[in-house]
Amino acid sequence: MSLTQFSIIDSTLREGEQFYGANFSSEDRLEIAQSLNNFGVEYIEVTSPCVSPQSRQDCQQIARLGLHSKILTHIRCNLEDAKIAVDTGVDGINLFFGTSSLLRQFGHGKSIPQILEIATEVITFIHEQSPATELRFSTEDSFRSELSDLLRVYLTIDSLGIIKRFGIADTVGIATPNQVFNLVQILRQSTDKDIEFHAHNDTGCAIANSYSALEAGATHIDTTVLGIGERNGITPLAGLIARLYTLDPETLSRKYHLHELLNLHQLVANRVGIPIPANHYIIGEASFxxxxxxxxxxxxxxxxxxxxxxxxxxxxxxxxxxxxxxxxxxxxxxxxxxxxxxxxxxxxxxxxxxxxxxxxxxxxxxxxxxxxxxxxxxxxxxxx
The missing domain is CATH 1.10.238 (Recoverin; domain 1)
Known part of the structure; x- marks a missing residue:
């Protein structure tokens, strides 16, 4: 694994908005986006423009800031969401579809063939409307999905020749590092596309799982500042940086503006109304x-x-x-x-x-x- 060959997709402005204490204003979103850019994350993922009129305006405004970080938005894999997302001017669109039997039965109610039919239509539409838009397709609840279903979905969509990146999501945080390594490795052997990993932290394994994904060949890792997100959140940015720093501090120091890490965390902590935990990775008061x-x-x-x-x-x-x-x-x-x-x-x-x-x-x-x-x-x- 080379630190020069992976990217951080920070989702503080998408997954982080699902944190129980988060309610970002437009000003908050712009300020956080700029701070993430100052730190140097390669991608900033923002809330779906379909959520609310203000979310749509903020998505458009962030996309027009001219940041070095690429701006992504995250939408359901359906045509109406796609039409709105294309008009925002973002650099990339992240699509997802639940593939576990639980989500197929109690969530969206679609079968695997229906998922493939809808995904093909949506992906083709976006590509025809905006060929330069970077597309990612992710299965949701990947680790409670059948491997045969996952491979059928990934390989069928891969055959379209449009998707740049596939996502694997540990949506409820049940995966172990070995399970993550094995699934990423199988997908890596099945496609030459980039692989993104999204780890929830319900069982405290998000950092270990994200690192295991990188070892197996993942190219992109999702993070949030302070690890905030739905329930217990996802991989914390500072935690991932700490894990990677010990491997190659010189490369990491060239890749990111590490001196900006504390300012970024102080900003987000202030906006969501929580203190930075004293024992938080690197920037916690007790760290050194x-x-x-x-x-x-x-x-x-x-x-x-x-x-x-x-x-x-x-x-x-x-x-x-x-x-x-x-x-x-x-x-x-x-x-x-x-x-x-x-x-x-x-x-x-x-x-x-x-x-x-x-x-x-x-x-x-x-x-x-x-x-x-x-x-x-x-x-x-x-x-x-």
Missing amino acids: CHKAGIHTQAILNNSKTYEAIDPDDFGLTRSFLLNHKLTGKHAIAYRAQQLGLNLDSSQIQSITQKIKTLADQQQLTPAHVDEILQSSFIQLTVNS
């Missing part, structure tokens, strides 16, 4: 925060000992927690140096023990630790 004494000692000697990701590449900094019983003398010495306090090793050891003892008895703050260091330094200076 070290606490245990053995960790801080090693980090101060060589940051790679306990950091697989370099915060500098993202415009971030690491920090050391000192106001607790797990703190170590190396961290205390580092803080003393930052404060300009010249203390020898025995003095540092004594102060460290004092902080540990106090932390057992009361809640300490970082400011309190600084006060202890400074007052101890003054007292030692006077006594000397």
Whole structure:
């Protein structure tokens, strides 16, 4: 797998709008689209223009922004939706059709032959109306569909010679990494078209499944900022970036503007009214925060000992927690140096023990630790 040969399709403005707390205004959509473009995602997927008059206007406006990222819209595979989508001027249209027996029986009510008939009509229509439009066709609920049905659908549509990319969707988040790898590999062996993977996170496997899809030959991965989306959401952008960074940080740093990652997440978190989780990948407050004494000692000697990701590449900094019983003398010495306090090793050891003892008895703050260091330094200076 080469990091230069895959693309991110960020769906914050489509899947993310299905998040329970999301209600983006037109201004929000434009600002988020620009921020995604600044980060460098290859594609931005926006809500279907058929959803509402405002969604249609926003889709058209985003398509006219002249962004480097290609703009896609996501529609049901039917002719009326296609007619509206073509008129928006987007770079690509993502079509989908449920293929599992559950969706065929309780959703749209169509058989596999009917799905193929409708899909052929819609795909042909879009291509005739707008030959330059990039088309993707995805099965929905792929992992609860029969493999024979999936291959029949993919191969029949592939024979049209129109589709650029096929999608595989773990719509309810039940797939395992091995299942994802196997299905992507089978499709890769059956077609030379690009393959997109859409992973829901209901069982916490979205990042692992997305990475497994890439290993098997997928070319496009769907993400959202903070992983927001229907129910538990989909593959979080920062999580995918973290996974890929550890493989080839230099290539990833050239491919995306990593310093924009925090700003992008702060923007979306603000617009959906949720805090960024402290332990969120890369941009969470705790991501580069070290606490245990053995960790801080090693980090101060060589940051790679306990950091697989370099915060500098993202415009971030690491920090050391000192106001607790797990703190170590190396961290205390580092803080003393930052404060300009010249203390020898025995003095540092004594102060460290004092902080540990106090932390057992009361809640300490970082400011309190600084006060202890400074007052101890003054007292030692006077006594000397």
